[in-house]
Amino acid sequence: MNQQNDVSAGLHSAASEEGCHIFNTHGCGFQPPGTSLFFPEPYLDFGIPGTAGITKYFVVLTLALLISAGFWYFTTRNAKVVPSRGQSLAEMLVEFIRNQITRNTMGKEGDKYLPLMVTMFVFIFAMNIMGLIPIPGLQLPVTTSLAIPTMLALFVYVLWNGAGIRRNGVGGHLKAHLVPGGVPKPLLILVTPIEALSNFLIRPFTHALRLFAVMFAGHLLLAVFAAAGFYMFNPLTEMGAALGAVSVGYSALALIGFLVFTVFELFIMAVQAYVFVLLSSVYIGQAVEGAH
């Protein structure tokens, strides 16, 4: 295990030093980007267990915060009856989230949660697109660190449980989530544990993991395309001009793939932010609604 790591680390450093490309004569191969992408070297490591120290994530998170807060501040600062372009954008966003998410899942009552949902959507989307904003060395979606989706999912978990208990009492809240309506009494012995597991244990995990996993996989995919394109670009290979041309062709394919998946990834980033907020809204809506 250790040896293998050493070898790969060695190869990696060698490749990056000499510029390892296809059709080379020193026998170095393609090193696909691995999960090490998501474990950036800390700028400052405090050595506390369970922490990563001040890493790239910290910087990117700060940027995402500045971008989202700046966006919201500057678009709504001078909110007027006749909206500016920025204000129109903010209004469109608010109306979209109200009409598509909170009104659908909570009805009129959802308007109370609208600012929160807008906050979550904009914040998550800003963190996601940090993977696409080309700042050299800082292209990393913040949501690929499981801590962030977990934090948000945990917040939503506390929120919907709190809202449910406040509305229906502890008993009513538990009953609504453990005893589904229309199930025969004997079956409850079977159904209630399943419901408990599903609603109170698995739900927050899937809520967090969905966002994390999709962003993680997307970023890795883009990284592979980028690395492959870079690896395959070797027009001055010692093996002849023909193979040099082939390498350029390969590299162009990788570039096209990268661009296509970048656009796709942008879509996915918006969809994941939407899904996360939609699920949050659904959970809160169910909790507030109580037993059927």
Add this chain to the structure above:
Amino acid sequence: MNLAAEQDSILQIHWDEFTFGAIAFILFALVVYRMWPRLTSALDERANQIEGGIERARKAEAEAEEIRQQYREKLDEAHREYARELEQAKEQRASIIAEAREEAQSEAQRILAAAHAQIEADRQHTFAQLRNEIGTLSTDLAERIVGESLGDSAAQNRVIDRFMDELEQSESASQAEVR
């Protein structure tokens, strides 16, 4: 490094990142909640204005409809008035014509009657004068012819009357012939 690599699992939660994330989330939520009233007040104001505008437009429309109705009524009224006056004028014309005709007729009658009376008077006058003159003349004539004075005035008158009667008769006979 190796130790870190062993710890590295993508499902690992770094609690410092968790904390930073929470702080960032709270900060952003503060911004959104702080700015929220501005956006909603703008939206409410716009809704109000649109509502007010629609209300105003509806009122103006109703007013215009009312005025249009009034105008239409006035127009109808004017038409009716005109027709009535036309009718009246026709009647008046007819009556004026009839009156004028009547007046003209009576005037004509009067003139005619006056003329008749005048003529009659003239005739009487002339007749009387003529009788006198004829009387005188015929007496003179008779005196001269006979050469004697008819001293008896009664006989004189008798002769003259008889003569006049004959004259009248012949005159009325000729008048009847003319008619």
